Amino acid sequence: VQLQASGGGLVQPGGSLRLSCAASGHIVSSGTMAWFRQAPGKEREFVAARHRSSSRTCYGDSVKGRFTSSRDNAKNSLFLQMNNLKSEDTAIYFCAATASNLILSSLRDALRYDYWGQGTLVTVSS
Numbered sequence: 001v002q003l004q005a006s007g008g009g010l011v012q013p014g015g016s017l018r019l020s021c022a023a024s025g026h027i028v029s030s031g032t033m034a035w036f037r038q039a040p041g042k043e044r045e046f047v048a049a050r051h052r053s054s055s056r057t058c059y060g061d062s063v064k065g066r067f068t069s070s071r072d073n074a075k076n077s078l079f080l081q082m083n084n085l086k087s088e089d090t091a092i093y094f095c096a097a098t099a100s101n102l103i104l105s106s107l108r109d110a111l112r113y114d115y116w117g118q119g120t121l122v123t124v125s126s
Helices: none
Strands: 003-006 009-011 017-023 032-038 045-051 056-059 067-072 077-082 091-098 120-124
Touching: 003 091, 017 032, 017 091, 017 120, 032 077, 045 067, 056 067
Parallel strands: 009 120
Antiparallel strands: 003 017, 017 077, 032 045, 032 091, 045 056, 067 077, 091 120
């Protein structure tokens, strides 16, 4: 499985960006996909993931209400719409995947994901 994230860039505080993650194969529809991010000098942080069994999407506390994750199974793609961006959202954003149907309590655990994209840099600055 190969994952290719794109869409990062420089945006002003309060602005928006939409990230994309193109996946090889059909893991978008058959597995569990997630977004994580890592800011300089900080640990990798969970951003969003969809629980397949309930179709519920979970978000990290710091992005809840501002970010929306979606997918297009036909295009094997995952998206992250980021609104009202803040300077603290500055980070490298990664898409991740596993063929497993993760339970809710495991969605936020980066170690549960077997495949990772190369990341795309998002910089929020005036």
